[in-house]
Amino acid sequence: MYDVVVIGGGAAGLAAIHSAYDPTLKLLLIEREKTLGGILKQCIHNGFGLHHYKEELTGPEYAERGILSVKDLSFETMLDTTVADVEKKSDIFHITIMNTELGEAVIQAKTVILSTGCYERTRGAIQLPGTRPKGIMPAGSAQRYLNIDGYLVGKKVFILGSGDIGLIMARRMRLEGAEVLGVAEIMPYSNGLTRNIVQCLHDFDIPLYLSHTITDIKGIETLEAITISEVDTHFQPIAGTEKTFEVDTLLLSVGLIPDIKMFDSLKFDVSSLTNGAIVDQRYQTSIPGLFACGNALHVHDLVDFVTEESEKAGRFAKDYVLKTKAEKRQLITIDPGDKVRYVLPQYLDITQNFDETVLSLRATESALRGTFNIHQGETLIHSKKARFVAPAEMERLVLKRSDLVSEAPLKVSFEVGT
Amino acid sequence: MKKEMICIVCPVGCHLEIDENLKVQNNKCKRGEVYAKKEILNPTRMLTSTVRINSKHQARVSVKTTDAIPKQSMFKIMEMLDDVALEVPVNLGDVVIKNVLDTGIDIVVTMSLKA
């Protein structure tokens, strides 16, 4: 029986096992791939680690730091091993794993940390019009083919979605010799960093079509052409604005979703706002002993915060195993209010000792200046001014235990302006 | 001729204009002026890419320039990287090309791969 099993060996899993480590505990890290590091291994560009390591690293370098940090700790690692199912029976987790050596096997654990990352939305999730030829794929898959397998998926490329992954891939494919004809974004603004707009698009004269979406796809076997149209304020295509591009590849960069499908049998509460587990400030899900962190919990834009959050999840999982008596939870809710899309954690367990806890949230609007407010019942208990707020960037508020004035629910809202 | 550009030094993202006499406009602070002038006189970029490797697990290994290289040399360096083929083991920081195009900047491996 393991004390702590961490599922997924990316940035989140590495940080979680690092802080869950205790010489008296039996720990296991399970990773589907043959090496640790997760998505970072294919993100060969620069821009990671400015907060956590105070220097700018590439994705693989950040991953390697994480791997090095756990090198001297004695815990078990199973690589090339996929978790197919997790069940909880009379307080024990039963984890079904599959690998070439054991075939299918079941292992047992007292606590489990889910750090399985996220997956990319595909064509089905956004309902593209037209035919269904080959050559349409998520941008992250193309990134993996190119950066790990050395295979350029196309020569004439168009990209739908202007998030950072799409922008990074536009530059990457251009540098590798592909022609990138443009990037279309349905919103009137890009969700990508300005630095990426400048250095991935402007540097290579790649046009960005804001308020545009794809309205036709042509090609029977393989992709031949796509048509984009401008959209109105209700996101409806405007007739007469069509532009057609002959391309062999369409990359989709249209969103990431926490990858927790394989844990359906656990039936923990899932948030419709984050598509990840609902957790308290210890990153514990609705199932005692089950923790979640990283992109499997909510999609992060900065790996540094994945590391920070997952270190905490690991530490709380360790405390959970080491504690001697059963505990009761008393949860108060933390809800998103005006102009806030989601807040995490969704619950505060007030039976727990804590001095302060970090709330992660996303605003629904961009603003140069604004104020985040936390109300408990009717009372304003915390305010923080913020600059350069954008929906694509996660915001963080520090809530102190001493801020609390009652046991009423909390609500976090955003006010645009001074 | 005026040239337009977005300043990326801070999140304000001023839309700058710079003319042939290097006169910068629309910058909210001095740093924007410095940025715009550098973008005209000597624009530089970090370059990250991959090179071939004979690892069992992957066909490519990631590399980067140790410092920002002149922007116009990006494609030339990409071509030079086409001719590189590494053999495992490699370690993070191993030099792939020393003093690339006489810039004083090296190209190094950004991940370790075992034999």
Ligand SMILES: Cc1cc2nc3c(=O)[nH]c(=O)nc-3n(C[C@H](O)[C@H](O)[C@H](O)COP(=O)(O)OP(=O)(O)OC[C@H]3O[C@@H](n4cnc5c(N)ncnc54)[C@H](O)[C@@H]3O)c2cc1C
């Ligand atoms: C294309 C891209 C570009 C990015 N650019 C930046 C950037 O410039 N700067 C920055 O700071 N951040 C960036 N990020 C964000 C950051 O890299 C990620 O948020 C972070 O690395 C996620 O770590 P993770 O451990 O949660 O997930 P992952 O790295 O995805 O790790 C999850 C791991 O779980 C494993 N796994 C999944 N399911 C199972 C299973 N059933 N059984 C066993 N193992 C399983 C997977 O194989 C994987 O290794 C980027 C992300 C992407 C996708």
Ligand code: SF4
């Ligand atoms: S000019 Fe100054 S204020 Fe404007 S984006 Fe550049 S650094 Fe920021």
